[in-house]
Amino acid sequence: MATTETSAEPLSIGEVAERTGLSVHALRFYEREGLLVGPVQRTSGGRRRYTASDVDWLLICVKLRESGMPLADLKRFAELVRHGPGNEAERLRLLDAHRQRVDARIQALEECRSVIAWKVGVYADHLARGEADGLWDPTA
Amino acid sequence: MATTETSAEPLSIGEVAERTGLSVHALRFYEREGLLVGPVQRTSGGRRRYTASDVDWLLICVKLRESGMPLADLKRFAELVRHGPGNEAERLRLLDAHRQRVDARIQALEECRSVIAWKVGVYADHLARGEADGLWDPTA
DNA sequence: CTACGATCTAGAGCGAGGTCTAGATCAAGT
DNA sequence: ACTTGATCTAGACCTCGCTCTAGATCGTAG
Numbered sequence: 001m002a003t004t005e006t007s008a009e010p011l012s013i014g015e016v017a018e019r020t021g022l023s024v025h026a027l028r029f030y031e032r033e034g035l036l037v038g039p040v041q042r043t044s045g046g047r048r049r050y051t052a053s054d055v056d057w058l059l060i061c062v063k064l065r066e067s068g069m070p071l072a073d074l075k076r077f078a079e080l081v082r083h084g085p086g087n088e089a090e091r092l093r094l095l096d097a098h099r100q101r102v103d104a105r106i107q108a109l110e111e112c113r114s115v116i117a118w119k120v121g122v123y124a125d126h127l128a129r130g131e132a133d134g135l136w137d138p139t140a
Numbered sequence: 141m142a143t144t145e146t147s148a149e150p151l152s153i154g155e156v157a158e159r160t161g162l163s164v165h166a167l168r169f170y171e172r173e174g175l176l177v178g179p180v181q182r183t184s185g186g187r188r189r190y191t192a193s194d195v196d197w198l199l200i201c202v203k204l205r206e207s208g209m210p211l212a213d214l215k216r217f218a219e220l221v222r223h224g225p226g227n228e229a230e231r232l233r234l235l236d237a238h239r240q241r242v243d244a245r246i247q248a249l250e251e252c253r254s255v256i257a258w259k260v261g262v263y264a265d266h267l268a269r270g271e272a273d274g275l276w277d278p279t280a
Numbered sequence: 281c282t283a284c285g286a287t288c289t290a291g292a293g294c295g296a297g298g299t300c301t302a303g304a305t306c307a308a309g310t
Numbered sequence: 311a312c313t314t315g316a317t318c319t320a321g322a323c324c325t326c327g328c329t330c331t332a333g334a335t336c337g338t339a340g
Contacts, residue, residue, distance in 0.1 A: 014316065024317080025299055033297095045306050047317055060259070067252035071297070092263040099256045106249050109242055112207035116239045119200070123232040154286065164287080165329055173327095185336050187287060211327070281340100288335065298324085305318065310311100 010041065010049035020058045027058075035061060035074050037081045057081075067102045150181065150189035160198045167198075175201060175214050177221045197221075207242045 017024045031040060031048075037057050041049045050058075057078075064074055077094055080087045157164045171180060171188075177197050181189045190198075197218075204214055217234055220227045 012316080013318095023299075026297085028318090029298060043306090045317090046319095047306075060255070063252045063255045065297095067249055067256065088263055088267055092260060092267060095256060095260050095263065099253060099260055102249055102253045102256065106246055106253065109207055109246050109249070112203045113239060113242045113246065115200070115203045116207065116235060116242065120232065120235050120239055123228055123235065127228055127232060152286080153288095163329075166327085168288090169328065183336090185287090186289095187336070205327095283340085284338090286336080286338100289333095291331090293330070294328090296326090300323070301321090303319095306316080307314100308316105309314085 008052060010051055011055065013048045013050070016050045016055055016058065019055055020062055022058065022062065030058075030061070033071060033075060035071065035078050037078055064098065067098070068105060069098050073098065148192060150191055151195065153188045153190070156190045156195055156198065159195055160202055162198065162202065170198075170201070173211060173215060175211065175218050177218055204238065207238070208245060209238050213238065 011019070013024045013027055016022075017027060020027075022030070027048075030036060036054065038054075040054060041051070043049055061074060064077075065071075073094065077091065080091050080094070151159070153164050153167055156162075157167060160167075162170070167188075170176060176194065178194075180194060181191070183189055201214060204217075205211075213234065217231065220231045220234070
């Protein structure tokens, strides 16, 4: 069980890709873009070695991205963390603003869902009754 | 109250833009891409005249897009409707598949939100206690 | 008639967020 | 030593979904 454990052993980029769901390309891209808190360590041969906290950070990044945070905001957040203690209020503001956007997005999606569900119902009814009328259809 | 009513009067592209939230550019683009059910009528001078059902369709489009349906799927849906009665089962499948994707997306967002809310809580606690420790922070 | 804003077409351009390529190097197995 | 697969860098390229431009025309108010 040495390959799947959550140990202190540094991981290769491929292993981190597996664990985070990001592609190795994306991992290098994120690093170039300054989205990581610290520089990733390297082996003598130049290969990246990710620590557990690198992976933790990436997992947070994945959630923030998945919820629609732009890379620019993620970068800003990374910069704040990189800069160290003293800016927690700003980090909080950034995260909380994002949380609000996520809430709004969820609400918007729920509204869309109800419109779509209604339309699905219209078609389902129509098919159940085997009729060609009663549907809104400009070509009918 | 002639300018804001929901009448049978055809509307100019600018009026439709106002009512749907799409830009006039986007409206022309959608038309070019075949996302509309029928061809938009024109005045003798060549200007577009949208009917109420054009607007209804566009409002559906807006909801589908807002909920993440790709233009390609929207185009497919438009083609089905344009083709007329007889393919309602496929329309239903398309819409229902989308509804499921929306549900999945909402769930994913809710998970993200809880991760983010937890992180917000961590920072809020930290600030409330005025401490510099207890935070996960690789640079500390 | 003259202005002026809205609209027209065709097509170029853009921003986000990666993805992919080429060619070299590293590391491990045999 | 040789082969194989993972990784390296720099930078080109891609998809999506519009957005914008240029230059012409329409249509309405004065």
